[in-house]
Amino acid sequence: MEEDYILEAxxxxxxxxxxxxxxGVDLKVxxxxxxxxxxxxGAGKTTVxxxxxxxxxxxxxxxxxxxRDITHYSPARVxxxxxxxxxxxxxxxxxLTALENVRLGLQAKAGGSFAFWRSGxxxxxxxxAALALLEQVGLREYAKVMAxxxxxxxxxxxxxxxxxxxxxxxxxxxxxxxGMGTEDVxxxxxxxxxxxxxxxxxxxxxxxxxxxxxADRITVLQRGTxxxxxxxxxxxxxxxxxxxxxxxxxx
Amino acid sequence: MTRKQWFLLLGLGVVAPFVLYPVFxxxxxxxxxxxxxxxxxxxxxxxxxxxxxxxxxxxxYVAGYAVKSWGVPPEIGILIGLGVxxxxxxxxxxLAIRRQGIYFAMVTLALAQIVYFVAVKAPFTGGEDGLQGxxxxxxxxxxDLNDTMNMYYFVLAIFLLAFWSIARIIDSPFGQVLKAIxxxxxxxxxxxxxxxRFKLLAFVLSAALAGLAGATKALVFQFASLTDVHWTTSGExxxxxxxxxxxxxxxxxxxxxxxxxxHSELSALGSWVTVIIGATFIVCVLVFxxxxxxxxxxxxxxxxxxxxxxxxAELAQIEQGSKSKP
Numbered sequence: 001m002e003e004d005y006i007l008e009a010x011x012x013x014x015x016x017x018x019x020x021x022x023x024g025v026d027l028k029v030x031x032x033x034x035x036x037x038x039x040x041x042g043a044g045k046t047t048v049x050x051x052x053x054x055x056x057x058x059x060x061x062x063x064x065x066x067x068r069d070i071t072h073y074s075p076a077r078v079x080x081x082x083x084x085x086x087x088x089x090x091x092x093x094x095x096l097t098a099l100e101n102v103r104l105g106l107q108a109k110a111g112g113s114f115a116f117w118r119s120g121x122x123x124x125x126x127x128x129a130a131l132a133l134l135e136q137v138g139l140r141e142y143a144k145v146m147a148x149x150x151x152x153x154x155x156x157x158x159x160x161x162x163x164x165x166x167x168x169x170x171x172x173x174x175x176x177x178x179g180m181g182t183e184d185v186x187x188x189x190x191x192x193x194x195x196x197x198x199x200x201x202x203x204x205x206x207x208x209x210x211x212x213x214x215a216d217r218i219t220v221l222q223r224g225t226x227x228x229x230x231x232x233x234x235x236x237x238x239x240x241x242x243x244x245x246x247x248x249x250x251x
Numbered sequence: 252m253t254r255k256q257w258f259l260l261l262g263l264g265v266v267a268p269f270v271l272y273p274v275f276x277x278x279x280x281x282x283x284x285x286x287x288x289x290x291x292x293x294x295x296x297x298x299x300x301x302x303x304x305x306x307x308x309x310x311x312y313v314a315g316y317a318v319k320s321w322g323v324p325p326e327i328g329i330l331i332g333l334g335v336x337x338x339x340x341x342x343x344x345x346l347a348i349r350r351q352g353i354y355f356a357m358v359t360l361a362l363a364q365i366v367y368f369v370a371v372k373a374p375f376t377g378g379e380d381g382l383q384g385x386x387x388x389x390x391x392x393x394x395d396l397n398d399t400m401n402m403y404y405f406v407l408a409i410f411l412l413a414f415w416s417i418a419r420i421i422d423s424p425f426g427q428v429l430k431a432i433x434x435x436x437x438x439x440x441x442x443x444x445x446x447x448r449f450k451l452l453a454f455v456l457s458a459a460l461a462g463l464a465g466a467t468k469a470l471v472f473q474f475a476s477l478t479d480v481h482w483t484t485s486g487e488x489x490x491x492x493x494x495x496x497x498x499x500x501x502x503x504x505x506x507x508x509x510x511x512x513x514h515s516e517l518s519a520l521g522s523w524v525t526v527i528i529g530a531t532f533i534v535c536v537l538v539f540x541x542x543x544x545x546x547x548x549x550x551x552x553x554x555x556x557x558x559x560x561x562x563x564a565e566l567a568q569i570e571q572g573s574k575s576k577p
Contacts, residue, residue, distance in 0.1 A: 053441065079443030087441070093434035104431050108442040113428045114452060120422035166442050 012061035039221035084168035094148035105165025153184030286503030288460030294498035297433035302363025308480030310462030311469035336462015344454030381476030496542030
C-alpha cells in the first residue's frame, strides 16, 4: 500500500542562466510529519522552498500536493489550497500591531478581502481568534504593540502565529531559529513542536540540535541534489553526510 | 476618523468661503481630493505612480467635453470624470503592476505621456488653447452653479463624500490587505493574497478618485488645459502628499492646501515660485520626513500617554467580550 504523502516533488530542476541550483530533487513529505531539509550553504534548500511555493517557476519536474498537480499554480493559489510558508528573514508586517498581523492570516483564510466598501469594524470578528493565537505563542500582552517594536525572537513567534492563523495543512518554515540566541531557540523549538500537532511541517534548518529534536524525517541536500534521506539517527551516521555537512576534518 | 474630526472638517468647509475667496478654496479642495486619491496608492499600498495627471487631466477633458458639447448635466459630467479615471486607471494599472519600484513609476509616466500626447493632438481638446468655456449648468436641473456659492457647496459636498469614501476604503478589510502589501508584499502573497489583483483594484480606485477631482476642477474653472495632463502635475501631487504626510489621512489635504496657497501667495514672484516650493520640499525631505501631519502625529504620540492607556482600555474590552461569550 502507498503511504500517505501530502507533498511530492518529482525530479525538480531549477536553472538560473546556465547555473543549476536544484538538480533533480525528489522529495516526499508524509502527512502529519515534521520533515527537515538540511545541507551546507548553497545546497539549494531555499531554492527548493521557493519552487514548492511557486515563488520561483520550475524549470523541469513536477509538484503534487494531495495528489493534485500544482506545478504551474500561482503563489497565492498555492497558499489558498493550504501551503503557507515563512521566510528566512523575519517576515512580519512591521507597522501593524501584533493583533493586526495575526488577523491578516485569519482574513486570508476567511476571504472577502476585496470588499473595499465595507466597514473596518468587520475585522473585529477575528479579534478573539487572533488573541487566542497570540496567547499560544506567548504574545498576548503584546497584542497592541507594533510588530517592528518586538524583539527578534518574538517577531518570529508572531510570524508563526500569523502562519497558523491562515490554517495551513502544510507549513513550510525557512530557518525558523535563524539568528536566535539559545533561549529563544529553545522557546521556538518547543512552540513548533506544539504547533505541529495535526499539521505537516517541512522546514529548512541549520541548527542540528533543533532538527534532532523535532524532525521525524530528514532530507540532506548537497549542490542541488539529494545526498541522503532518513531519520536523524540514519542520516547522522551516514559517512557521506558527515563529510559533506561537517567537513572532511570531522569525518 | 472620529466624529469630532468630521464636524471640524464640515464646519471649516462651510465657513471657509466667507473668509477666503471661494474659487480659491474650491481649487484647494480639488487638489486636496487629487492628493488624497494619490495617497491611497502611495501611502496605503506603497505604489509610487508618476502618471496621476493622466487621470486628473484626462477626466477633466472628457467631462468638460461631455458637458460642453453633449450638454449633459454637471452631476453626470462629474460621474463621467469618475468613470474615465477608472477606465484609464484600469488600463495603466494593468500594465504597471507587472513591474516594481522605479520601473512601476516609469511605466505610469510613459503611459501618462501618451495621454498627454493625445491631449495635444486630438481634435476635441483644443490643443494648446485647452478646452474652454465649459458651462457649469444647473445641478439636477435646479440649482444654478453659475452662482459661486452654489458651486462652492457642490464642490464641498463632492470633496467630503470622496474623502469619507477614502477613509472608509483605508479602514475596510480591503484597506487592511493594502497595508499588508505595503508592509511586506512577499509575506502577503505567501498568506494567499493575490497581490496583483489587490494592487490593480487600488490603482483603479485611486485613478477614479483622481478623475473625480479633475472633472470637478474642470467645472469650477470652466476649462481643461494641457497643464492638467502634464507630468509636472503628476510631480506636484507627489510633492503635496509627501509635504503633508504620506500614509496619513489628513496629510495630503494639508499638503495640497499648503502648495496651492504658496502658489497663489507667491505668484507675484513669477518663476521663483518653483524654486521656493522646491526648497520647501528639500527641507521637508531632509528635516521632517514624515511630512507636516506625520510629524505632528509622532509628536502627539510621544507626549500623550493617554494614547497608550486608551489602547489598554480597548484591549480589556476585547478580552471582556471574549470572556462573556459562552
